[in-house]
Amino acid sequence: MLVTGAPPDWTTVDVVVPRRSHRLPGISMAGFRRRVPTPVGIDMVAHPAVTVLIDLSEGEGVVCDSRGRYERGSVVIGLVPGDLRAGGRVGECLQIRLDPDVAAAVLDAAPDLSGTMASLADVWGRGAGRVEDRLRAAASWEERFTIAAEVVGERLCARARVEPEVVHTWRRMRASRGRVHVEGLAGEVGWDRKRLWSRFRAQLGIGPKRAARLVRFDHAGRLLAAGHAAAGVAVESGYVDQSHLHREVKAFTGLTPSGVAVAPWLAIDDVAWPASSPTRGLATAGRHIVGRR
Numbered sequence: 001m002l003v004t005g006a007p008p009d010w011t012t013v014d015v016v017v018p019r020r021s022h023r024l025p026g027i028s029m030a031g032f033r034r035r036v037p038t039p040v041g042i043d044m045v046a047h048p049a050v051t052v053l054i055d056l057s058e059g060e061g062v063v064c065d066s067r068g069r070y071e072r073g074s075v076v077i078g079l080v081p082g083d084l085r086a087g088g089r090v091g092e093c094l095q096i097r098l099d100p101d102v103a104a105a106v107l108d109a110a111p112d113l114s115g116t117m118a119s120l121a122d123v124w125g126r127g128a129g130r131v132e133d134r135l136r137a138a139a140s141w142e143e144r145f146t147i148a149a150e151v152v153g154e155r156l157c158a159r160a161r162v163e164p165e166v167v168h169t170w171r172r173m174r175a176s177r178g179r180v181h182v183e184g185l186a187g188e189v190g191w192d193r194k195r196l197w198s199r200f201r202a203q204l205g206i207g208p209k210r211a212a213r214l215v216r217f218d219h220a221g222r223l224l225a226a227g228h229a230a231a232g233v234a235v236e237s238g239y240v241d242q243s244h245l246h247r248e249v250k251a252f253t254g255l256t257p258s259g260v261a262v263a264p265w266l267a268i269d270d271v272a273w274p275a276s277s278p279t280r281g282l283a284t285a286g287r288h289i290v291g292r293r
Contacts, residue, residue, distance in 0.1 A: 012036055018145035024156075026099035029148055031141040033092045041087035045221060045263045046252045048174070048214045050103035050110055051077040052120065054148075056136050057091035066117050074120035074132060078113025079206050080214060083254050094135060094144055096152065100204040100211075101162045101170050106155045114205030162203045165189035169200060169208060178216025179238040182208045217252050220245060224261040233257070 016031040023029075028049075034040075054074045055062040063072050066081045077084065079100060103110040109123050120128040131151055138144045161167075169185045185208070186196040200208045220237040224230065234245040249257050 016141045018142070018149075024149060024153060026102035027149075027152060028097045029145055030095045030097075031092070031144060032090075032095065034090055039087065039089050041085060043255075043263055044084045044086055045255075045260060046080050046084070046214065046217070047097070048079065048211070048218050049097040049099055050079060050107065050113065052096040052098070052107075053077065053086070054094040054096070054120065054132060054135060055090075056093055056132070057089065061088055062086060062090050062093060063088040064117060069116065071117060071119050074128060075117050076107060076109075076113060076120055076123045077117040078110070078115060079204075080115055080210070080252065081117055082115065084117075094148060096148060098152075099170070099174075100206070101167045102156065104162050104203050104205075105159050106152055108159075111201075111203060111205030163199060165191055165196070166200050166203050169196065170204065170211065173208075173212050173215050176215075177219040177237070178212045178214070180212060182212055213248065214252065217248050220249070220257075221260050224257050227261070230257040 012035045014031075014033045014035065016033075018029055052074075053062065053064070053076075061073055062075075063070060063086070064075050064077070065085045065087075066077070067083060072088075098106060098110075100110070107113075107123050109118065113123075120132075124131070131147075134147050135144050138147060168189055172180055172185055172188070173182075183193060186193045189196065191199070197208060200206075200211070204211065206214070216237055216239075220233050220239070223233040223236060228236070230245060231242050234240075234242045237245065239245040239248065246257060249255060249260055253260055253263070255263060
């Protein structure tokens with residue numbers, strides 16, 4: 001099975017994000033609708049989050065390929081999934097992006113998903129189909145966001161949380177944009193280095209140093225997507241030099257910095273979105289974005 005198709009024409013894609021009332025800490029959502037569901041192929045870029053893509057398309061729907069593993073329909077994509085390509089005759093899909101500490105509390109298998117992906121049914125069981133049916137039957141994206149927030153919130157409350165020391169370490173990495181001495185974080189939480197490394201990896205599915213590298217890469221990628229030159233991005237993001245930036249981008253994506261600058265990411269924000277996208281706007285059913293992320 002090959003994921004084939006031309007890159008999407010982003011002028012034909014509507015992107016909607018929820019109002020603030022539907023936003024939960026460590027969780028972001030976006031709805032995508034292609035007005036003409038023709039076959040497309042999208043090379044997607046790693047992000048420091050676990051991503052749930054719920055396929056709401058009619059017919060063939062979404063196919064995802066990560067390192068030769070194929071999944072059709074709704075999927076959960078772990079941290080650092082490698083070369084990731086999504087495609088098919090995509091009509092509509094809902095994207096839920098979870099910070100890894102939140103994902104570990106929402107998805108039973110989240111730590112085991114690092115470096116790969118799985119079908120939503122394998123992770124959520126029979127409940128996945130019921131959620132998909134409810135979302136398809138919803139009359140608007142705003143109603144879909146309400147349903148998704150309810151489902152994720154229930155799972156979050158019903159499961160054990162990640163240890164506070166691990167959460168603190170992750171959030172310090174995000175706040176510093178990956179520019180933090182990981183060894184010093186063990187002292188901050190009152191653990192020794194070995195214990196922090198072990199608990200962090202067991203609960204989030206990735207080692208602390210690799211997690212910090214991913215966060216720093218994410219910051220650099222956003223700057224590249226915003227049009228900044230690679231040399232300046234390397235300095236701003238704390239890389240030794242431009243060659244160091246190039247190696248890190250290659251390691252996480254298989255692309256060059258210029259390739260990352262125009263590649264779609266796993267979720268939207270105000271910066272990191274394809275440069276070929278049209279102008280952003282506002283819609284009454286929620287914040288409606290058509291443009292750079």
